[in-house]
Amino acid sequence: MSDRPNRGELLAAAEETLRDEVLPALDGSAKYAALMVAAAIATARREIETGNDAARRTLDAYAELYGQDNVHRSGGSADERINELSRDLAREIRSGTYDTDLLGPVFTVLETQVVERLGLSNPRFLVSSGYSQPGAE
Numbered sequence: 001m002s003d004r005p006n007r008g009e010l011l012a013a014a015e016e017t018l019r020d021e022v023l024p025a026l027d028g029s030a031k032y033a034a035l036m037v038a039a040a041i042a043t044a045r046r047e048i049e050t051g052n053d054a055a056r057r058t059l060d061a062y063a064e065l066y067g068q069d070n071v072h073r074s075g076g077s078a079d080e081r082i083n084e085l086s087r088d089l090a091r092e093i094r095s096g097t098y099d100t101d102l103l104g105p106v107f108t109v110l111e112t113q114v115v116e117r118l119g120l121s122n123p124r125f126l127v128s129s130g131y132s133q134p135g136a137e
Contacts, residue, residue: 011045039121046120054116058082061112065089065105086113 005013018038026034047054055078062085063071071081089109092098098106118126 008045008048011041011048015041015045043120046123050120052078054119055079055082058109058112058116059085061105061109062089065109 015038018034018041023031023034023038059071059078059081062082066085071085076084089106093106115126
């Protein structure tokens with residue numbers, strides 16, 4: 001079923017109303033709080049718009065490091081697998097497993113995670129830094 005407006009459109013309308021109509025009337029701590037809400041709405045809207053693309057790219061990077069079978073072993077949702085794989089990688093980095101080989105697949109995983117997170121939370125930074133990110137504003 002294709003209801004209009006959809007979730008992303010509703011969040012975009014809420015964000016626009018907050019930024020254009022509510023924020024100008026606020027000052028001080030109330031304005032700061034409203035800016036945080038606007039940023040949270042924008043992040044949620046981008047998460048909806050990108051769907052599972054960010055998670056897929058992150059899991060693909062982990063598959064290059066650990067192999068496809070090991071990425072799927074963790075089961076659960078994509079987010080649960082990414083969280084488990086991230087904990088595994090952090091433990092391996094702390095233990096020195098990659099001390100002599102941080103480039104290649106390890107670097108790719110870390111870079112992918114940073115770029116995907118920034119793509120949701122601060123896409124303008126990616127653009128200004130020269131990164132290209134699908135859906136970046």
